Amino acid sequence: MGATPNREKRDGRGRRFRAVLGGILAGLFVLGLLPAGNPTARAASEADLKRKIQNLDTELREKEGEKSQAQKDLDQLREDRERLKQEISALDSQIAETNARVENLKAKIEENTKKKEEREAALKAATERLETHKEELQKRLYRLYVQGDMTYGEVLFGARDFADFVGRVEILTAAVEADKRLLVEYKRAKDEVERQKRALESLIASLETDRRALQEELSRLALRKEEHTAKLSTYEDTERQIAQKLEEIDAELARIAAERSRATAELERIIQERRAQEAQRAREAQPGIPEGIFAWPVPGYYAISSPYGWRIHPIFGTRQFHNGIDIPAPKRTPIVAADTGVVTYARWMSGFGNTVIVAHGNGVSTLYGHIDDGGILVSEGQVVSRRQQIALVGSTGYSTGPHLHFSVLVNGSYVSPCNYVRCP
Structure with a gap:
């Protein structure tokens, strides 16, 4: 479309203004009062910033990889620590259960030891009774059989009649037989007490063997718990070290990111400045496209x-x-x-x-x-x-x-x- 008179006036004023401004700037450049732009230095600065950003990106990737590996190590360590804590808890349960079994065996040993002592006392009493009865029986037998004539004579002459005599003989014979039976019963009772004593001794020995085995098991469990507890302490120390390392990596990442942001902003500023100057030069190089x-x-x-x-x-x-x-x-x-x-x-x-x-x-x-x-x-x-x-x-x-x-x-x-x- 054709230019209006107002636009032509504005274009004329613009050309005169640019001519005057160009003369002023040229004079300032000649006098050294206005520094000339250095495209080579600006390009070098731009290239340096790009290299710096690339280096920072590489450093960021390396730090991110280091952080990822440290986080994996920390996760694995926490998983191992939890598993170890569960094993320690299981060991505590086993130790408590084994202690209970040991205490139960101790109670049984004490109970059976007491029974054995009672059997020993009963055996001693039975033996004493048996010995006493044997001694009395031997005396009676001696009187009956060794001094039999006098005894039978006494029985014979002391009897009122024959029937009384027969009755007395039967009484004496029954007494002797009773003594013999009592002797057999005492002997049987003594043998039973001795059998029970031996059974109790065998049971006590077996219980003691079980108790010693459980004590050994307790020692093994306690040793395993001690080893696990020491390992758990090591895990916790390592976990704190990795957590501290992650904090340091995060701080380093923040520093690198901030430095990259500053470098990017500076690069953007330089690029925009370059583009603006290029645009200005393009406008100056294209007088056929004046402003409207x-x-x-x-x-x-x-x-x-x-x-x-x-x-x-x-x-x-x-x-x-x-x-x-x-x-x-x-x-x-x-x-x-x-x-x-x-x-x-x-x-x-x-x-x-x-x-x-x-x-x-x-x-x-x-x-x-x-x-x-x-x-x-x-x-x-x-x-x-x-x-x-x-x-x-x-x-x-x-x-x-x-x-x-x-x-x-x-x-x-x-x-x-x-x-x-x-x-x-």
Whole structure:
């Protein structure tokens, strides 16, 4: 479209201003009052920062691997420690059970020892009774058989008659037989007591053998528990060491991440500065694309991939009206405000993705769409100046690649941006 008289006046003033500014800057460079940019030094700094970031990334990966291995070691150690604690608990149960069995055996040994002592006392009494009765029986037998004539004579002459005599003989014989039976009973009782005594002695010996075996088992269990307890203490010490190592690794990771963040921010600053200078040089090298009423929103990138007007939508494939112009540029290329104004919108908008709208007064606003995630650099209500960086090129919303969708609105209606910026 043809240039208006106002635009021609503005273009003339712009050319005169750039000529005067160029002369001033040239004079300052000649006098040495303004340092010249050193592209070689900047490139070296940029390369150094990239190498530093790569080295930091390598260090981060190594530390992450070290942390992962330490965490695996810690998890395995905790698993082993829990298993060891369970084994110690099982040993405690076995020790308690074995102690109970030992105490039970001790009680049985004491009980049977007491019974044996009672049997020994009974055996002694029975032996004494048996010996006493044997002695008395022997005396009677001696009187009956060794001194039999006198005894029988006494029985014979003492009897009143023959029947009395026979009765006396039977009584004497019965007494002797009773003594013999009593002697046999005493002997049988003594033998039984001796048998019981031997059985008790055998039982006590068996119980003592079991008790000694249990005591040995107790000693083995106690030794195993002592070994497990010592190992558990070692595990706990090692666990504390690994936990401390993990804390140190986390601190080192935080330090590396912070250093990387600073290096990345510095690299981003240098890259943006380089791009801005390249854009400035590109503008100076392309006098055929002067500014319009508004400044070009993507310095250094002047191609238009989709103009204002009707088109086939690249995503939906339908014929739609395109209410702005699309300016392709690499992702995170700086976007500048077309003119001084106030930010009225700085967030997500359906279709446009991350979007910024700047009101310039007199009902005129500019819209900047498809901004990169994290690329909105202004906030609503903020005053921005002409050519101030406000965002970074992205591909959010309905977009097929990195570019800026730039629209101009007058009283809320879209108009051709080429009425306000000089389109190539």
